[in-house]
Amino acid sequence: MKTDITTKKHRTKVKLGIFFWLCTFWIVAVILVAVLAPFLPLDSPNKTFECQPFLAPNTSHIFGCDDLGRDMFSRVIYGSRVSMFVGIVSILIGMLIGGTLGMISGFLGKKLDTFLNTAANIIISFPTLIFLLAVVAVFKHSLIVITLSIAFISIPLLFRVIRSATIAVSNKDFIQAAIVLGSSKFRILFVEILPNILSLGIIYGCLGIGSAIIAEGTLAFLGLSVSLPTPSWGNMIAEGAQSYLRRDFLITLWPSIFIIVTVVCFNFISQRLEHQFNSSDNKV
Amino acid sequence: MKKTSKQIEPNENALTVNNLSVSFKTERGLLKAVDSVSFTIPKGSVLGIVGESGSGKTVLCRTLIRLLPESNLNIEGSIDLFGINVTELRKRQLRQLYKNVASIIFQDPLTALNPVMKVKHQIAESLKLHTETSRSQRKQEVIDILELVGIPDPQIKANCYPHQLSGGQRQRVMIACAIASSPTLLIADEPTTALDTTIQLQILQLLKSLQKLNQMTLILVSHDLGVVNYICDYVAVMYAGKLVEFGKTSDVLDHPYMPYTKALLDCMPSLSKPKSHKLQSIPNSMPDPFSLPLGCRFAPRCTYVQSRCVIESPKLISDSSEANIHEYACFFPIKPIVSKVALTSQTDNENT
Numbered sequence: 001m002k003t004d005i006t007t008k009k010h011r012t013k014v015k016l017g018i019f020f021w022l023c024t025f026w027i028v029a030v031i032l033v034a035v036l037a038p039f040l041p042l043d044s045p046n047k048t049f050e051c052q053p054f055l056a057p058n059t060s061h062i063f064g065c066d067d068l069g070r071d072m073f074s075r076v077i078y079g080s081r082v083s084m085f086v087g088i089v090s091i092l093i094g095m096l097i098g099g100t101l102g103m104i105s106g107f108l109g110k111k112l113d114t115f116l117n118t119a120a121n122i123i124i125s126f127p128t129l130i131f132l133l134a135v136v137a138v139f140k141h142s143l144i145v146i147t148l149s150i151a152f153i154s155i156p157l158l159f160r161v162i163r164s165a166t167i168a169v170s171n172k173d174f175i176q177a178a179i180v181l182g183s184s185k186f187r188i189l190f191v192e193i194l195p196n197i198l199s200l201g202i203i204y205g206c207l208g209i210g211s212a213i214i215a216e217g218t219l220a221f222l223g224l225s226v227s228l229p230t231p232s233w234g235n236m237i238a239e240g241a242q243s244y245l246r247r248d249f250l251i252t253l254w255p256s257i258f259i260i261v262t263v264v265c266f267n268f269i270s271q272r273l274e275h276q277f278n279s280s281d282n283k284v
Numbered sequence: 285m286k287k288t289s290k291q292i293e294p295n296e297n298a299l300t301v302n303n304l305s306v307s308f309k310t311e312r313g314l315l316k317a318v319d320s321v322s323f324t325i326p327k328g329s330v331l332g333i334v335g336e337s338g339s340g341k342t343v344l345c346r347t348l349i350r351l352l353p354e355s356n357l358n359i360e361g362s363i364d365l366f367g368i369n370v371t372e373l374r375k376r377q378l379r380q381l382y383k384n385v386a387s388i389i390f391q392d393p394l395t396a397l398n399p400v401m402k403v404k405h406q407i408a409e410s411l412k413l414h415t416e417t418s419r420s421q422r423k424q425e426v427i428d429i430l431e432l433v434g435i436p437d438p439q440i441k442a443n444c445y446p447h448q449l450s451g452g453q454r455q456r457v458m459i460a461c462a463i464a465s466s467p468t469l470l471i472a473d474e475p476t477t478a479l480d481t482t483i484q485l486q487i488l489q490l491l492k493s494l495q496k497l498n499q500m501t502l503i504l505v506s507h508d509l510g511v512v513n514y515i516c517d518y519v520a521v522m523y524a525g526k527l528v529e530f531g532k533t534s535d536v537l538d539h540p541y542m543p544y545t546k547a548l549l550d551c552m553p554s555l556s557k558p559k560s561h562k563l564q565s566i567p568n569s570m571p572d573p574f575s576l577p578l579g580c581r582f583a584p585r586c587t588y589v590q591s592r593c594v595i596e597s598p599k600l601i602s603d604s605s606e607a608n609i610h611e612y613a614c615f616f617p618i619k620p621i622v623s624k625v626a627l628t629s630q631t632d633n634e635n636t
Contacts, residue, residue: 109355110355172395172396173390173391173392173395173396174395174396174397174398174399176351176388176390176396177388177390177396177397177458177461177462178398178409179351179382180349180351180382180386180387180388180462181382181383181387181409181410181413181461181465182379182380182382182383182384182413182414182465183409183413184379187409191401191409192398192401195398195400195401196398196399196400
């Protein structure tokens with residue numbers, strides 16, 4: 001019985017707020033729909049219906065149709081596949097490479113740290129958009145190239161965050177204590193340090209996904225992301241904005257709403273988690 | 285734990301420090317944190333290192349096991365720890381030293397435990413590195429050690445995170461982690477500073493009993509002479525990086541030769557003195573490590589200062605009149621006749 005009391009007493013309830021769960025719901029829903037899009041009862045995003053161009057939203061096409069009579073709703077859904085894939089995968093790659101390097105660099109220090117930090121500073125000093133333009137100009141603008149180049153941009157940023165967090169944790173007494181116990185460096189890095197900086201990784205990961213989606217959107221707006229007619233939120237905005245903004249702003253509006261809401265959700269989740277992690281850290 | 289109670293020959297030395305200097309390269313120049321320190325302590329004894337903040341206590345004892353960041357660090361002299369020349373060790377050998385010989389307890393139990401690891405995992409890690417026992421055995425050993433260090437309900441507390449424990453309990457867990465590796469040398473860097481007085485005594489008693497049980501050599505860093513008097517066999521007094529007095533605790537604290545030791549003793553409050561008695565303090569503060577006085581480093585604050593003290597730096601002199609070691613660095617040590625006054629006041633101090 002006693003065990004029950006103590007364990008329950010110590011388990012503080014996590015209060016993240018309704019808005020956090022709304023945001024999480026939105027993100028999860030968008031990811032699910034994006035993954036399952038081919039299996040959902042949706043019209044093909046490239047199928048043209050025999051209806052008038054710029055059809056207003058109605059019961060059969062709830063977001064209406066674009067200039068070619070394509071269903072806007074399914075185009076937005078299929079567009080999310082590109083945006084979410086680029087956002088999540090590029091940050092995962094960035095976190096895996098940047099985070100690992102950051103931890104190693106921050107923990108081992110010395111020449112390796114100086115070298116990696118200088119390298120990170122050099123990469124950060126590239127103008128992001130021009131770098132992306134150059135990469136896309138040299139290679140084909142395929143999904144993989146876009147994802148990898150955005151991941152490349154994110155590596156030094158995540159590297160710096162994780163590196164400084166690792167240095168802060170490395171200077172704590174418990175790391176010294178682990179060294180005196182004779183623990184291996186590998187163990188200290190991944191068992192002692194990693195759980196302490198994981199929260200920060202999640203926070204910056206969420207923020208990063210938002211930025212990556214924006215970056216992809218920007219490229220797509222410039223026509224440098226996946227090539228048409230494959231929809232992505234960015235190139236849908238471009239299509240609508242460049243030609244038909246005055247005739248029918250809905251073509252631009254739908255993908256814009258999706259981009260904004262999704263990015264805001266990622267940022268809000270990140271901010272809320274940061275608050276949560278910090279307040280629980282203060283309790284320690 | 286039991287298997288480590290090695291036979292200890294009384295005359296063997298645990299630690300011999302010879303002419304040890306530790307300096308840091310800083311932007312302002314070379315900072316000598318520890319300056320030509322030499323002393324020897326036998327196996328199984330308890331050494332107390334006392335001194336003001338910034339006197340080099342912590343640097344000295346972290347140097348003993350090479351725990352300081354090596355960049356910008358310069359170590360001279362030699363440290364002989366159970367026959368191991370610590371200053372010459374390479375990084376890989378250091379790990380062996382930590383695994384088999386030395387362990388340390390830190391000042392602040394709050395930062396010295398990993399906040400995201402359960403207590404049992406932290407102790408088990410220590411056990412895993414030193415013994416080859418199965419998982420279930422280790423589980424039991426963790427509980428045993430927690431019980432040994434006096435944690436109530438060890439079964440439950442083993443599953444707690446550090447923030448769920450009180451300060452005293454955390455310090456006990458720290459001690460548990462340190463002794464789980466059954467070290468022959470345990471360095472306790474101000475282990476009771478962050479705790480309140482009632483817990484302090486308990487922790488000291490615990491350290492003392494563990495030291496006796498495992499026949500460890502214990503080095504205790506403290507600025508509390510009461511603590512040192514309570515637990516230590518030997519005491520080393522440090523001032524501005526120099527060892528200024530060294531000897532058996534009873535000798536040094538009862539008959540301090542060095543005015544600094546006496547001044548430190550005078551700073552201690554005493555219950556037996558009348559209420560009107562004003563607590564003494566040493567005027568001014570420690571000299572700037574970058575512009576140390578030419579002569580004796582304590583001279584600017586010393587009440588017994590004479591012209592020679594300002595010009596010449598005193599060397600550590602051994603007191604030849606006694607069989608026991610009692611070393612001091614002073615040209616004009618407080619003679620026994622003078623120190624009779626100090627002696628009576630010291631007996632008062634012991635009662636506190």
